[in-house]
Amino acid sequence: MRVVKATKPKTKLRYSVKGKQSKFFDAQGVDELVSICMMLAQELWVVKERLATVECVAEKKGIVLGDEIEDHEFTPDQRAAIDDEKKAYLDRVFFTLREQAEALEADTSNEPDAPAVP
Amino acid sequence: MTENVTHDLKVDHTRDERARQNFVSGMRNYVLNGLAAHLRTVYDNKVEPAFVKANKRKPKDGPEVHKAMKDETLFKYYSNLRCNTQEAVWRSVIPGVEREIEDLNRRAQVLSQSTENAQGTLTVDPKFDVPRYVSELDVHLMPGNYHEERVAGDISQGAIYENGLSVFAMGLLGSRMDDITQSVSTYFQMRNPDFKPTRILDMGCTAGHSTLPWKDRYPEAEVIGIDVGAPMVRYAHARAQSYGVTAHFAQKDAEHAGFEDESFDIIYSCMFLHEVPGKNIRNILKEAHRMLKPGGVMIHYELPPNNIMTPYDGFYLDWDAYYNKEPFYKPFRDMDPSDECARAGFDKKDFFYYIAPSLNFYGTDALKKAADEDKAQSDSNVGRFGDGVKWFTFGCWKH
Numbered sequence: 001m002r003v004v005k006a007t008k009p010k011t012k013l014r015y016s017v018k019g020k021q022s023k024f025f026d027a028q029g030v031d032e033l034v035s036i037c038m039m040l041a042q043e044l045w046v047v048k049e050r051l052a053t054v055e056c057v058a059e060k061k062g063i064v065l066g067d068e069i070e071d072h073e074f075t076p077d078q079r080a081a082i083d084d085e086k087k088a089y090l091d092r093v094f095f096t097l098r099e100q101a102e103a104l105e106a107d108t109s110n111e112p113d114a115p116a117v118p
Numbered sequence: 119m120t121e122n123v124t125h126d127l128k129v130d131h132t133r134d135e136r137a138r139q140n141f142v143s144g145m146r147n148y149v150l151n152g153l154a155a156h157l158r159t160v161y162d163n164k165v166e167p168a169f170v171k172a173n174k175r176k177p178k179d180g181p182e183v184h185k186a187m188k189d190e191t192l193f194k195y196y197s198n199l200r201c202n203t204q205e206a207v208w209r210s211v212i213p214g215v216e217r218e219i220e221d222l223n224r225r226a227q228v229l230s231q232s233t234e235n236a237q238g239t240l241t242v243d244p245k246f247d248v249p250r251y252v253s254e255l256d257v258h259l260m261p262g263n264y265h266e267e268r269v270a271g272d273i274s275q276g277a278i279y280e281n282g283l284s285v286f287a288m289g290l291l292g293s294r295m296d297d298i299t300q301s302v303s304t305y306f307q308m309r310n311p312d313f314k315p316t317r318i319l320d321m322g323c324t325a326g327h328s329t330l331p332w333k334d335r336y337p338e339a340e341v342i343g344i345d346v347g348a349p350m351v352r353y354a355h356a357r358a359q360s361y362g363v364t365a366h367f368a369q370k371d372a373e374h375a376g377f378e379d380e381s382f383d384i385i386y387s388c389m390f391l392h393e394v395p396g397k398n399i400r401n402i403l404k405e406a407h408r409m410l411k412p413g414g415v416m417i418h419y420e421l422p423p424n425n426i427m428t429p430y431d432g433f434y435l436d437w438d439a440y441y442n443k444e445p446f447y448k449p450f451r452d453m454d455p456s457d458e459c460a461r462a463g464f465d466k467k468d469f470f471y472y473i474a475p476s477l478n479f480y481g482t483d484a485l486k487k488a489a490d491e492d493k494a495q496s497d498s499n500v501g502r503f504g505d506g507v508k509w510f511t512f513g514c515w516k517h
Contacts, residue, residue, distance in 0.1 A: 009219070010220060015261055094199075
């Protein structure tokens with residue numbers, strides 16, 4: 001993997017949003033936990049996209065070179081395939097939310113009850 | 119997918135930065151199409167029936183829907199992820215801009231000074247007083263907003279805005295991120311084939327996406343963009359020069375733009391008024407009325423007002439006012455645009471609104487058909503960033 005040496009920027013830009021932050025969950029720390037999960041999902045995506053790039057470049061050349069990975073542009077077909085995969089991937093990561101919505105559409109009136117929690 | 123900036127102010131993002139941007143675009147698509155659909159399912163199957171049972175009627179407006187929805191777990195996830203995704207839009211492009219800032223500023227200066235491709239002018243006011251509603255707020259969670267400057271001649275906020283917009287748009291706005299004004303101006307021209315404007319003003323022009331399409335429609339017209347952010351007008355001017363489009367840009371406040379009386383045929387704004395407090399909007403509309411020639415027209419691409427939306431769609435669109443640092447968004451949507459035009463000196467009978475299907479999404483034939491029919495029928499796709507988006511536009515002729 002080509003290692004890009006981090007250089008300190010001469011002029012620093014601001015990354016944080018100033019002022020009050022919106023919070024949605026009652027329990028302390030849950031909003032932050034969701035934020036961290038999303039960033040983890042993003043970093044995992046970065047790995048997946050880099051891996052896809054490696055595979056495409058390897059297929060094209062039979063040899064993997066760092067600079068080629070850095071400069072590679074997906075063909076429109078490859079891009080479309082990877083975008084489809086991204087959609088499916090997000091649906092997997094956040095499956096619990098889809099499940100909550102879909103549960104409302106199913107008739108569960110005859111489902112046997114679990115034993116009462118002691 | 120993300121449409122990357124391709125003109126001479128292009129930022130060279132690394133492979134991993136581009137992957138982060140692709141993720142954020144995909145994440146936005148997931149939240150605004152996938153999760154939003156789930157949210158609607160929860161409302162239809164659970165929240166509204168419970169509300170009807172308790173109140174013997176359906177919710178009457180957006181705030182009642184909001185109140186009924188806000189404790190739903192899915193609403194909390196939707197909202198949290200939307201905020202996180204919005205912040206991630208900007209954070210995914212800042213590193214590249216930060217790395218290239220000195221070079222970007224130099225490139226912008228060279229483009230602005232060159233008269234080779236285009237002959238537009240740039241006017242920046244060193245004593246300009248940025249209005250409080252911009253200076254005190256990171257609007258739509260964008261660090262630095264439209265105006266912050268770190269070094270002389272800085273365009274970094276313009277670069278963050280346009281690169282961020284390309285991630286935000288999920289490809290919906292086309293390769294120049296200008297689909298809204300391309301669609302709106304084409305619709306307007308199709309409706310008014312005999313109207314030949316010679317001078318056009320774009321208020322709150324930001325990076326110039328809303329300015330240059332007018333030059334495509336009316337190549338002979340003089341086109342001017344104004345904005346309160348110096349980085350925006352510098353960026354917009356350099357971008358126009360790079361595209362070879364002659365347009366003029368100036369740092370000015372639309373409330374007192376100061377152009378001569380009756381000097382424009384079209385005064386336009388795009389996604390601008392909803393970021394402005396009500397009393398300032400009223401001043402802006404009055405100023406537009408003053409600067410318009412008799413026979414001229416004021417046109418605003420905007421969010422649709424609540425009075426043409428269902429309670430659920432109103433609730434859905436007003437989300438940004440509460441959680442996305444766009445506090446003036448809901449008060450604006452609660453205004454009646456025709457009343458505001460009348461208050462500014464226009465005649466209410468000259469008021470119009472139309473709904474232009476996205477040119478990029480639906481194509482020219484669909485736009486032509488919509489313009490011919492001119493039904494202005496509102497639906498859930500109006501103003502809602504996602505597949506099938508349609509753009510709400512209102513305006514008034516001056517006689």
